[in-house]
Amino acid sequence: MTSARDEVLARVRAALGDRPAPEPVVRSYDRGSGRAGSLALLAERIEDYRARVHVVAEADLPAALARALRGRRTVVPTGFPAAWLAEVEGELVPDGADVTAELLDGLDSVVSTCQVAIAETGTVVLDGQAGQGRRVVTLVPDHHVLVVRAEQVVEDVPQALARLDPVRPQTWISGPSATSDIELQRVEGVHGPRRLEVVLVTAAPEPVAARRGRAAGPG
Amino acid sequence: MTSVFLGIPTASPHTGRLHGERSFPDAARDGVGDAQLRRNLGAATATIRAKRAGVVAEVPDWDELRVAGAALKDDVLADLERYLVQFEEQFTARGGTVHWARDADEANAVVTALVQATGAREVVKVKSMATQEIGLNEALAAAGISAFETDLAELIVQLGDDLPSHILVPAIHRNRSEVREIFLRAMPGADPALSDDPRALAEAARTHLRRTFLAAQVAVSGANFGVAETGTLAVVESEGNGRMCLTLPRVLITVMGIEKLVPTWQDLEVFLQLLPRSSTGERMNPYTSTWTGVTPGDGPQEVHVVLLDNGRTATLADPLGRSALRCIRCSACLNVCPVYERAGGHAYGSVYPGPIGAVLSPQLTGPGFNSTLPFASTLCGACYDVCPVAIDLPSMLVHLREKAVDADPAGHAAERLALRAVAWTMRSPWRWTRALRGVRAGRLLARRGRIRALPFPLSRWTATRDLPAPPEQSFRDWWAER
Numbered sequence: 017m018t019s020a021r022d023e024v025l026a027r028v029r030a031a032l033g034d035r036p037a038p039e040p041v042v043r044s045y046d047r048g049s050g051r052a053g054s055l056a057l058l059a060e061r062i063e064d065y066r067a068r069v070h071v072v073a074e075a076d077l078p079a080a081l082a083r084a085l086r087g088r089r090t091v092v093p094t095g096f097p098a099a100w101l102a103e104v105e106g107e108l109v110p111d112g113a114d115v116t117a118e119l120l121d122g123l124d125s126v127v128s129t130c131q132v133a134i135a136e137t138g139t140v141v142l143d144g145q146a147g148q149g150r151r152v153v154t155l156v157p158d159h160h161v162l163v164v165r166a167e168q169v170v171e172d173v174p175q176a177l178a179r180l181d182p183v184r185p186q187t188w189i190s191g192p193s194a195t196s197d198i199e200l201q202r203v204e205g206v207h208g209p210r211r212l213e214v215v216l217v218t219a220a221p222e223p224v225a226a227r228r229g230r231a232a233g234p235g
Numbered sequence: 236m237t238s239v240f241l242g243i244p245t246a247s248p249h250t251g252r253l254h255g256e257r258s259f260p261d262a263a264r265d266g267v268g269d270a271q272l273r274r275n276l277g278a279a280t281a282t283i284r285a286k287r288a289g290v291v292a293e294v295p296d297w298d299e300l301r302v303a304g305a306a307l308k309d310d311v312l313a314d315l316e317r318y319l320v321q322f323e324e325q326f327t328a329r330g331g332t333v334h335w336a337r338d339a340d341e342a343n344a345v346v347t348a349l350v351q352a353t354g355a356r357e358v359v360k361v362k363s364m365a366t367q368e369i370g371l372n373e374a375l376a377a378a379g380i381s382a383f384e385t386d387l388a389e390l391i392v393q394l395g396d397d398l399p400s401h402i403l404v405p406a407i408h409r410n411r412s413e414v415r416e417i418f419l420r421a422m423p424g425a426d427p428a429l430s431d432d433p434r435a436l437a438e439a440a441r442t443h444l445r446r447t448f449l450a451a452q453v454a455v456s457g458a459n460f461g462v463a464e465t466g467t468l469a470v471v472e473s474e475g476n477g478r479m480c481l482t483l484p485r486v487l488i489t490v491m492g493i494e495k496l497v498p499t500w501q502d503l504e505v506f507l508q509l510l511p512r513s514s515t516g517e518r519m520n521p522y523t524s525t526w527t528g529v530t531p532g533d534g535p536q537e538v539h540v541v542l543l544d545n546g547r548t549a550t551l552a553d554p555l556g557r558s559a560l561r562c563i564r565c566s567a568c569l570n571v572c573p574v575y576e577r578a579g580g581h582a583y584g585s586v587y588p589g590p591i592g593a594v595l596s597p598q599l600t601g602p603g604f605n606s607t608l609p610f611a612s613t614l615c616g617a618c619y620d621v622c623p624v625a626i627d628l629p630s631m632l633v634h635l636r637e638k639a640v641d642a643d644p645a646g647h648a649a650e651r652l653a654l655r656a657v658a659w660t661m662r663s664p665w666r667w668t669r670a671l672r673g674v675r676a677g678r679l680l681a682r683r684g685r686i687r688a689l690p691f692p693l694s695r696w697t698a699t700r701d702l703p704a705p706p707e708q709s710f711r712d713w714w715a716e717r
Contacts, residue, residue, distance in 0.1 A: 019335070020334075020335035020336055020337050020341060021335040023337055024319075024335050024336075024337060024493065024542070024544045024548065025316050025319065025320070027243050027244075027544065027548035027549075028315045028316045028319070028493075028548055028551065029316060030242075030243055030548075030552070031243055031548045031549070031551035031552035031557075032313065032315070032316075032551065032552075033552075034554055036309075036312070036313045036554065036557075037313070038306060038309035038310055038312075038313050039305075039306050039309065040306065041303060041306040041307055041310060042299075042302065042303060042306065043303055044296075044299045044302075044303075045296040045299035045300045045303055045505070046295070046296045046299075047504070061518065064518075065521070117449050117483055118449055121445070121449060134519075136518070137518040137519035138518060138519065139519045144530070144533055150532065150533040150534075151478070151481075151482040151524075151533055151534050152482050152483060152533075152534075155475065155478050155479065155482055155483075173503075173504050173507050173508050174501070174504035177500060177501050177503055177504050177507075178501065180500075182462065182464075182465040182467045182500040182525070182527060183329065183465065183467075183527045184527075184530070185524075185525065185526045185527070185530045185533055185534055186523075186524065186525040186526075187478065187522065187523070187524055188507075188519070188522065188523035188524075188525075189521070189522060190517070190518070190519040190520065190521050190522075191521050192521070193473070193474055193475035193521055193522070194473050194474065194521045195387045195433075195437055195473055195474045196283075196404065196473065196515055197386070197387040197388035197391070197404055197406060197474075198387070198406075198409075198410075198411050198414055198433040198436055198437075199275070199278060199279055199282070199410060199411060199433065200279040200280075200282045200283045200404060200407070201282065201433060203433045203434050203437050205434070205437060205438070205441075206387060206437050206440065206441055206473075206474035206475055206476065207385070207441055207444065207445075207448070207474050207475035207476045207478070207479050208474065208475020208478055208479075208521070208522060209475070
């Protein structure tokens, strides 16, 4: 008996008996310049989705996170910089094998870093690397505080894809959870985090010594 | 089983929902006669049309993206065997299991067996056209497995024991007060004081599904895209119910049509721009999830994909019809279609309504079903203008009309005869003038300015249309008198 696989593939071959020769793929659309994405545009586009945006200098990041997480029980992904949370007055729960979805459902917040942010669409992408957490960690708590550093911001979707590793599990986030299912009117807040706060960290002016050191390095 | 072109079998004829019991003209009467439905649809489609137009206008390279989207999909279709095998290799190499299904019955059997192997009696579902198409929920129910729809609109449809009427928003035919009534009637523990504010209704859905998500062992999803190069699957959504299903359960089963592939990861740069702006009218949808096989310690540890034919290869076999397989299910063509807006999605009898449904459903099912769908259009062309992958829907509808007429020898002869008679009359000015005067006799058949039924054989025409009563005087007579 022919397997379903063999039969479907044989059907595909038979269906293409006329050997179609489609038009070549022309990529004349804008694929971005590779320059840094605009922080101001990113902030504007995220706010359009009714998420809160705070723009801070790196030195002020701990204070900004302290304000966002005060009095809350917050899960902290593995690899999230501890120094950034030094001023938080609230319970911090490190992620680990014992942190179940049930346990997360009883917490208030999650704080995480990201891999890439897209200025044009107001999108922040997580791919599970250090500080970003397992997917469940940034999903179940109702309040997500996301730290985006200036050098992670790209202009557009093509530039973001070029920076991302497809093998890693990704979550692209554009505002809080929302639905348009009733009368096609957008309502924020369904199953994902209903409150999204994005802390944008502006690029710190680099010390002269550090810049020299890098230029002199092996590459 | 019916077959077309080279004997390639079409969709499972009696499983799932690709065709209705009634013809389009007959079923459309319900929608056209339902003022509430037309108000709901008119308001919703007007809202989404304006949003889409706004976010498309701000993309200066939209036309170039559209051309690239069409070309990428055509490339996949032209080389589909190679891309499918490549996808299978990559998905398998990263810990996933690939299954193949010739039709709906086979896909349902595969998924049912996979769920049974886990011992679970319940599954959570992400909204998916493919699983609607194959009638998976009904097949699972027959095996004693409950499927919980978690998308808000699908939940409204499921709780209302209703049928979806739109690709993106299956409950588009329901307004807020109808949704409230459905929740109060069918949602266990719904608060009797629930208001009809969409915010409150969304909150009710969140509370209702929270425990189900946290306890779920198995999820079933569709996929918006599969990347051949990497074996990656992608789901595009808004509410976070997709993330819940794709993240929390131990086992994830994805049903994906074989045409959903894109060649490379980078190619998503085209579709992740085209799809959200075309479907919900947003710059980007709230959530997109991608996964490639199994990631140890993160998300489902057992992942499956079922690659579904169910009439797709039969569609692929028609050189003038195969570009319907470019469709990325955005539903922009539904939202601009004057016929859809008045008839409603249920009239199409298939899970794929609107212009894309009128070309896709008859091709998936083959001749013998859906023969009236290619006529469910005014050929105004609005659908082609908004299609993000440039499917030439009007031309394809005309092509499928020819096929439908060819498949119906009686209809063919009558139409040919009618067209010949018109041509003969118009060749002589005398005959034409006499004929126009004869038309005045038609006023005898009219009631309140409309003719609703003509005698046979013209009854074939008025079965689906009303005619305006002819004027008392033809333009030629009026001109001659001046």
